[in-house]
Amino acid sequence: MKRKITVALVGQPNCGKTTLFNKLTRSRHKTGNYPGVTVEVGQGIIHYNELEISVIDLPGIYSLTSQSEEEIISRNYIINEKPDLIINILDSSILERGLYLTTQLMELQVPLILVCNKIDLAKAHDIKIDFQKLFALLEVEIVPMNLVYNVGTEDLLKKIQAFFKKNDFCRGIFFKFSEDLERSILSIQNLLEKDFLSLSRWHAIKLIESDSDLNKEIFSDNILKEVNNQIEYIKKRYHLLPEEIIAIERNTILSKIANTISKASFEYKQSFSDRIDKIVLNKYLGLPLLLILFYLVFQLTFYLGSYSSLFLQKFFRDLSFSIFHLWVSDSFLRSLLVDGVIGGVGSVLSFVPNILLLFIAISFLEESGYMARAAFVMDRIMHKIGLHGRSFLPMIIGFGCTATAIMSTRILENKRDRITTILVLPLIACSAKLAVFTLLIPAFFSPANSAKILFFLYIIGISLSIILIKILRFSLFKGENIQFIMEMPPYQMPPIKNIFLSTWEKGGVYVKKAGTFILAFSVILWFLSVFPINRKALYSYEQKYLEKEKEAVASLNQSLDKNISQIVSLEFKNRAEKHKFINRFNIDLLEDKQISSMLKNDPLSINEIKIIQKKFNQEIKVIKNKKNEEQLYFSFMGRIGRSIEPFFFLLGFDWRINTALLGGISAKEVFITQLGIVFSLSEAEDSISMLQAKLNHTFSTLQGFCVLLFLLISTPCIATIAMTKKETGSYRWAFIQIASLTFLAYVLTFIIYQIGKMV
Amino acid sequence: MYLDQTIEKLSYRVLSIVDGRSVKLKLYSMGLYPEVVIRIVKNDRVGPLILAINASRVSVGRDLAKKINVEVL
Numbered sequence: 001m002k003r004k005i006t007v008a009l010v011g012q013p014n015c016g017k018t019t020l021f022n023k024l025t026r027s028r029h030k031t032g033n034y035p036g037v038t039v040e041v042g043q044g045i046i047h048y049n050e051l052e053i054s055v056i057d058l059p060g061i062y063s064l065t066s067q068s069e070e071e072i073i074s075r076n077y078i079i080n081e082k083p084d085l086i087i088n089i090l091d092s093s094i095l096e097r098g099l100y101l102t103t104q105l106m107e108l109q110v111p112l113i114l115v116c117n118k119i120d121l122a123k124a125h126d127i128k129i130d131f132q133k134l135f136a137l138l139e140v141e142i143v144p145m146n147l148v149y150n151v152g153t154e155d156l157l158k159k160i161q162a163f164f165k166k167n168d169f170c171r172g173i174f175f176k177f178s179e180d181l182e183r184s185i186l187s188i189q190n191l192l193e194k195d196f197l198s199l200s201r202w203h204a205i206k207l208i209e210s211d212s213d214l215n216k217e218i219f220s221d222n223i224l225k226e227v228n229n230q231i232e233y234i235k236k237r238y239h240l241l242p243e244e245i246i247a248i249e250r251n252t253i254l255s256k257i258a259n260t261i262s263k264a265s266f267e268y269k270q271s272f273s274d275r276i277d278k279i280v281l282n283k284y285l286g287l288p289l290l291l292i293l294f295y296l297v298f299q300l301t302f303y304l305g306s307y308s309s310l311f312l313q314k315f316f317r318d319l320s321f322s323i324f325h326l327w328v329s330d331s332f333l334r335s336l337l338v339d340g341v342i343g344g345v346g347s348v349l350s351f352v353p354n355i356l357l358l359f360i361a362i363s364f365l366e367e368s369g370y371m372a373r374a375a376f377v378m379d380r381i382m383h384k385i386g387l388h389g390r391s392f393l394p395m396i397i398g399f400g401c402t403a404t405a406i407m408s409t410r411i412l413e414n415k416r417d418r419i420t421t422i423l424v425l426p427l428i429a430c431s432a433k434l435a436v437f438t439l440l441i442p443a444f445f446s447p448a449n450s451a452k453i454l455f456f457l458y459i460i461g462i463s464l465s466i467i468l469i470k471i472l473r474f475s476l477f478k479g480e481n482i483q484f485i486m487e488m489p490p491y492q493m494p495p496i497k498n499i500f501l502s503t504w505e506k507g508g509v510y511v512k513k514a515g516t517f518i519l520a521f522s523v524i525l526w527f528l529s530v531f532p533i534n535r536k537a538l539y540s541y542e543q544k545y546l547e548k549e550k551e552a553v554a555s556l557n558q559s560l561d562k563n564i565s566q567i568v569s570l571e572f573k574n575r576a577e578k579h580k581f582i583n584r585f586n587i588d589l590l591e592d593k594q595i596s597s598m599l600k601n602d603p604l605s606i607n608e609i610k611i612i613q614k615k616f617n618q619e620i621k622v623i624k625n626k627k628n629e630e631q632l633y634f635s636f637m638g639r640i641g642r643s644i645e646p647f648f649f650l651l652g653f654d655w656r657i658n659t660a661l662l663g664g665i666s667a668k669e670v671f672i673t674q675l676g677i678v679f680s681l682s683e684a685e686d687s688i689s690m691l692q693a694k695l696n697h698t699f700s701t702l703q704g705f706c707v708l709l710f711l712l713i714s715t716p717c718i719a720t721i722a723m724t725k726k727e728t729g730s731y732r733w734a735f736i737q738i739a740s741l742t743f744l745a746y747v748l749t750f751i752i753y754q755i756g757k758m759v
Numbered sequence: 760m761y762l763d764q765t766i767e768k769l770s771y772r773v774l775s776i777v778d779g780r781s782v783k784l785k786l787y788s789m790g791l792y793p794e795v796v797i798r799i800v801k802n803d804r805v806g807p808l809i810l811a812i813n814a815s816r817v818s819v820g821r822d823l824a825k826k827i828n829v830e831v832l
Contacts, residue, residue, distance in 0.1 A: 063788035067781050094815040097790040125814040241780065247787035252794065258813075273816070274800060283803050376818050380806035383820065389807075483782050484807050484820025487789065 002052040005164060006081075010074060010105065011089035012098055013060035014489040016117040018042075019147050020089060021057040022497050024157075041073065042505075048157050051164060056083060064104040064202075065243075066213035069415065078110060085160065085169070089115045092122035092129060092144070093490075096258035103250055106138070106172030107202040113159060113170075114138070115152070117145045121490065125271065128263045137257060140172045147495075174201060177249045180237050184208060184230040191223050208234070209243035273490040277373065286377040293370070294396050297361040301354050302400040302431065308353035316346035325578065334581075335530060336523070344522030345515075352507060354404050358397065359503040362408060367494030371411060372486055379484055385466050386473045388417040388484070395421070395465075398428035403719035405430075406727055407506070416477050420469055422724055423737050426716035427465040429458055432668035436711060439672055443692035444704030453705070457712055464713065464744070517722035525666045525718075528636040537630035542580075544623045549576045552616040559608040568595060568609065579620065586617045628677050637662050651710065651749045652703035652757075661710070667717050702756040706749045714745035760831070762808065762824035770798045771829040778826045789817055796832065 011017040025044025042057035058077055059070035066072050078086065088105055090098030095116065105112055122129060131142050141159055145152030163169055176182050189204040206214050207227045216224065234242040279285055320338045327334050365371045379389030390411050398405035405425050412418040437457060441450045553572060557565045575587045590596050590606065599605050632638045641659030648658050656678040664671035679694050715738050725734040765771055773795050776783050790812045800816060801809040807818045
């Protein structure tokens with residue numbers, strides 16, 4: 001029987017924590033029921049001799065205060081879940097700073113091992129660390145490590161094993177603060193120890209620091225009163241907040257320790273990374289370099305991704321088609337399966353290649369250390385808008401796909417920046433919107449003006465997003481301080497395993513979380529467009545169909561030899577039976593092997609068949625489209641489209657546009673498909689110019705522009721809504737996004753239409 | 760003087776930071792605290808700055824730099 005233990009990895013960002021995690025564990029899955037939180041906690045298993053070690057990868061944090069989601073999650077995990085051992089990973093080249101977190105872990109008095117990673121980097125900086133001395137000072141086991149060359153991992157596992165064999169753990173020592181501060185802490189610590197056995201010095205310090213996430217209800221009034229007294233005393237004594245003086249003294253103590261254990265030459269040494277930064281962060285070269293790199297990311301995501309997306313689309317189209325062939329029926333179950341479920345799954349999966357490629361690119365930039373530089377370069381510009389420099393990448397990705405871009409906002413650490421970016425991202429016209437625009441614009445504008453209008457739409461989107469960011473800064477996120485503070489990690493060759501594992505995980509999370517949402521919504525929209533069934537239209541369609549079928553069979557019999565016509569018309573009837581219920585299906589009798597071999601030497605008959613089936617196919621297309629139009633008109637979606645007509649009439653839209661807009665919620669491309677249906681057109685490509693002509697005939701240029709504007713700004717597609725919900729962790733933000741954008745679209749389009757009418 | 764007026768390649772001692780509690784605590788946890796010696800790696804007069812705190816490099820936005828009081832060494 002193996003002994004099961006839990007070990008948590010804790011460390012500052014860029015200390016190599018995730019690399020160690022990936023080195024130690026093979027498989028990895030997400031743990032964590034952390035509602036409303038987007039920070040991820042990884043879990044993996046290692047089998048080492050008689051131990052089964054469950055490794056928890058906690059988010060990177062600088063300290064155990066409650067300043068960020070990451071910090072709160074990590075410390076709550078340590079306090080509530082009580083892992084058997086904490087492995088604190090430090091970057092040896094900046095040991096002094098890493099120990100800042102260590103001292104707080106020691107105050108918590110948890111079983112602890114220190115891993116001093118990146119010993120090679122320390123050497124490169126001429127820092128020689130005396131680990132013996134460090135061990136003597138802290139009384140904690142230390143494992144020097146270099147993950148690039150795989151030094152130290154075996155040593156770590158051995159130490160863990162030894163720990164659990166003896167069941168004797170090092171928990172480290174306390175550092176004493178200056179006399180008066182120490183006295184205040186002790187007075188609270190003593191009170192706590194009377195009431196609670198399990199609460200330690202750490203709680204006393206957190207109480208004095210007025211930590212906002214500490215549950216104060218458990219403490220007696222007596223304790224809280226003493227805390228307030230001590231806080232007042234410290235404020236008077238040091239002229240600083242207690243949390244400040246504690247942080248400053250902690251740093252000062254660590255600086256002394258660093259001086260005793262390491263022989264760091266205090267001479268500044270230009271590192272390899274500094275030399276690269278001379279070019280990458282150059283005032284003039286930095287921006288062009290960044291644009292080139294981001295352009296490559298964009299191309300990789302969407303150009304390379306389009307091949308696999310096309311392949312997936314083709315796969316799902318073929319799949320639907322084979323189902324049509326195998327399951328000949330007009331049942332709604334088939335329609336649900338094909339149009340609802342397969343359509344939905346298809347649209348979920350068609351994003352996967354893009355997302356995977358995007359995350360490969362992002363993790364490469366992130367792991368190599370470039371992302372921090374990109375933020376640095378962009379901060380100059382983005383800062384003026386009111387966003388973090390890192391928001392630039394999601395904005396670029398937004399031109400390809402909004403849903404994917406929302407996922408890429410994970411590179412933003414600050415929640416405020418993330419939510420602001422997510423909320424305005426739909427205003428950056430994505431490629432699906434571009435497809436709709438390129439189709440609609442020529443319907444209303446001359447070829448000479450088309451490009452200008454398209455460009456104008458992009459500019460409107462970008463300007464609106466900037467305005468919206470500004471508004472958010474003064475409304476929902478009023479008063480929140482955004483300050484640009486960021487560590488610039490040294491450049492490194494990105495560990496390939498990290499890149500692929502993180503990409504793989506994110507792809508999986510997308511399919512699971514956003515996928516189910518998109519699927520459910522696709523089915524709902526399918527339902528709205530199919531129900532209630534227009535029986536009258538269906539009946540009249542079937543009647544007309546039979547009529548046309550009879551006519552065609554009669555013409556076949558008439559124009560072909562008797563012995564041929566029997567076989568041909570039988571096959572025709574067979575195929576017509578299927579054709580009735582398949583939207584995009586043309587009868588081609590010559591596909592049939594028997595017929596084609598029979599007529600091999602009879603070009604006249606072949607010609608006759610071709611003429612008859614072509615006529616039939618065209619006639620059926622017309623009546624099918626008529627049926628589809630009548631169905632959509634009769635459906636819930638059509639009814640909603642009609643019932644909101646008085647409201648949208650003010651924008652120049654009629655029920656057809658409304659219905660198409662509703663359909664566009666599932667994906668922006670669907671807008672065109674639905675428009676085709678309401679105008680009784682088939683989906684074949686030749687019909688696009690027909691649709692354009694019809695639109696031009698039905699609507700004025702002003703109305704056309706209003707449709708474009710509304711499409712640009714209004715409700716994002718399902719995938720975007722799903723992503724917003726997933727990435728912000730709540731329906732609230734998704735709702736705010738839908739409501740505010742639709743409202744904005746309505747108001748702006750209203751103004752433009754009403755003014756335009758007067759002019 | 761304030762951090763934004765510093766000159767590249769020179770070393771400074773941080774005297775005080777005049778900003779909100781959370782910003783200060785974040786800076787302290789990253790090793791930027793009163794009395795610490797820093798060196799300016801990059802200061803372009805626009806955009807953020809880069810400081811060297813021992814072997815680590817931290818970039819600080821210009822607005823924040825205007826709130827960090829330093830003296831030249």
